[in-house]
Amino acid sequence: MLTVSSRVQQTKPSYIRNILKVTQQVDMLSLAGGLPDAELFPLDILAQAAAELERSPGIFQYGATEGLAELRQWLLGDKHLSDDVLITTGSQQALDLIARSYLNPRDKVLCEAPSYLGALQVFDLAEAEVHTVMAELDGPNLAQLEQQLAKHKIKLFYAVPDFQNPSGHCWSLSKRKAVASLLAKYKVALIEDAPYRQLRYQGEPLPTVSELSSYAAFYLGSFSKIATPGMRVGYVKANQALLAPLKKVKQASDLHSALPMQMMLLATVRHPLFAEHLTKLTNAYRARRDYLAALLKQQLKGELTFEVPEGGMFIWARLTRHNAILLAEAALQQKVAIVPGDEFWPSNHTADYQAIRLNFTALIEPQLEQAVIRLKKAIQSCSPN
Ligand SMILES: Cc1ncc(COP(=O)(O)O)c(C=O)c1O
Incomplete structure (x- = not known):
């Protein structure tokens, strides 16, 4: 049997790639990826x-x-x-x-x-x-x-x-x-x-x-x-x-x-229209960021805290009562994908087990709304720490 190099064996697999099959199901809403919205490609x-x-x-x-x-x-x-x-x-x-x-x-x-x-x-x-x-x-x-x-x-x-x-x-x-x-x-x-x-x-x-x-x-x-x-x-x-x-x-x-x-x-x-494309893109993402932030504040009050980022693609939230890994599993049951924060620490380091990463660029507003409703159900189904 061909043995895999120790280098590769010790390399942390990507959580997002590992759950790709699940997130690609048609009825799944994914806040887990880091994807731009293909509808906004120029x-x-x-x-x-x-x-x-x-x-x-x-x-x-x-x-x-x-x-x-x-x-x-x-x-x-x-x-x-x-x-x-x-x-x-x-x-x-x-x-x-x-x-x-x-x-x-x-x-x-x-x-x-x-x-x-x-x-x-x-x-x-x-x-x-x-x-x-x-x-x-x-x-x-x-x-x-x-x-x-x-x-x-x-x-x-x-x-x-x-x-x-x-x-x-x-x-x-x-x-x-x-x-x-x-x-x-x-x-x-x-x-x-x-x-x-x-x-x-x-x-x-x-x-x-x-x-x-x-x-x-x-x-x-x-x-x-x-x-x-x-x-x-x-x-x-x-x-x-x-x-x-x-x-x-x-x-x-x-x-x-x-x-x-x-x-x-x-x-x-x-291209002369590229600047216009960039404005359209940032306007759309800003609106989605604001929409997701408002939904989280309304729907999940008391369950998580976060700062609204000035740019980028993610809201990083800290759960007040729940373990992020258990919540991510419960969220998949409710057909919404999130990434538990511990994934972003090197192996062998003490990670944050109460943080989650939520992407706001890949889904449009009605989907974000549905995703937060599902996340709320997942929180309700999952016992706190
Ligand atoms: C921080 C960071 N660096 C690099 C990359 C890779 O980007 P590229 O598509 O240019 O390879 C990503 C992709 O998500 C990223 O988030």
């Missing part, structure tokens, strides 16, 4: 972008590992085309390339707790030792961050400062500055993962932590949440010396990301 713009491809037959040829020059130039803005950006197959691949380029088994990575499950999986596969720092509403707890940086020889700090998955938290400017200077003081490289940055529903955009940083930083961008995730186009910005090993790993991994998708994506974001 299909007209995409169709035009696809039609233009036949004018450039060379786009169907093999291409450069670093990605399509025109897209890289667009991402670099006014700067001359340089090697400071690498196009990846979704920003998820950038995470994997960084881990495979820089981590040896037992190297130490620091993450906020809770953290994005897909990043935790990448660090497990790299056999890294994952440490955590408590996430607060306005960013990581700074005293704990400094303590962890001083105590462990941390190599990489992974964070999602804009509307984090799962917590929805957005770091304040002062915490962005403080984290950047602590990382420089302890010479720890930053991975800033920013797929939700453009999904802001209120308030002003803040500088990225990478911009404020004077030490090594990788900035991961994605088109999945603002265009479509199926095209699998993302990128990583960092100085070229930092990106050089990633290019080598990418060559071995997939040679390069699909060129027709990169070209279509570029035509999409440059």
Whole structure:
């Protein structure tokens, strides 16, 4: 029998993938995924972008590992085309390339707790030792961050400062500055993962932590949440010396990301109607966020507490009386899927068993209403702690 590598065996499976079969049942309402609404994809713009491809037959040829020059130039803005950006197959691949380029088994990575499950999986596969720092509403707890940086020889700090998955938290400017200077003081490289940055529903955009940083930083961008995730186009910005090993790993991994998708994506974001699409998208998601928040307050008063996030895709709620794993099971019985919060802690860490993550972008208002009614029934059917 072929034995699976210990790396893969010890990697935490994704809860969402595990329950996919159940969530795909026709009568199931899912607040569990992290999906954008397919009805809001910019299909007209995409169709035009696809039609233009036949004018450039060379786009169907093999291409450069670093990605399509025109897209890289667009991402670099006014700067001359340089090697400071690498196009990846979704920003998820950038995470994997960084881990495979820089981590040896037992190297130490620091993450906020809770953290994005897909990043935790990448660090497990790299056999890294994952440490955590408590996430607060306005960013990581700074005293704990400094303590962890001083105590462990941390190599990489992974964070999602804009509307984090799962917590929805957005770091304040002062915490962005403080984290950047602590990382420089302890010479720890930053991975800033920013797929939700453009999904802001209120308030002003803040500088990225990478911009404020004077030490090594990788900035991961994605088109999945603002265009479509199926095209699998993302990128990583960092100085070229930092990106050089990633290019080598990418060559071995997939040679390069699909060129027709990169070209279509570029035509999409440059299209004169793309700004209008983004406004429509953020207006729709803002309305759904507000709708779900109001429903939770009315229907589940006393059962949970939460802050309304300024952007992103999730409401992170703390149950006042119930265990989240038991509630998630009871919710499936009532045909609504939620993710229990403990999923977002690294294995072997003490997790929060009373938190749940609720996605508000994939369902429309009447479905959100039905989902909350079902969640209420699940709470009623489930005995408290
Ligand atoms: C925090 C975070 N990073 C990265 C990703 C992966 O995005 P992409 O589709 O660009 O690979 C996701 C997807 O949900 C995410 O939530």
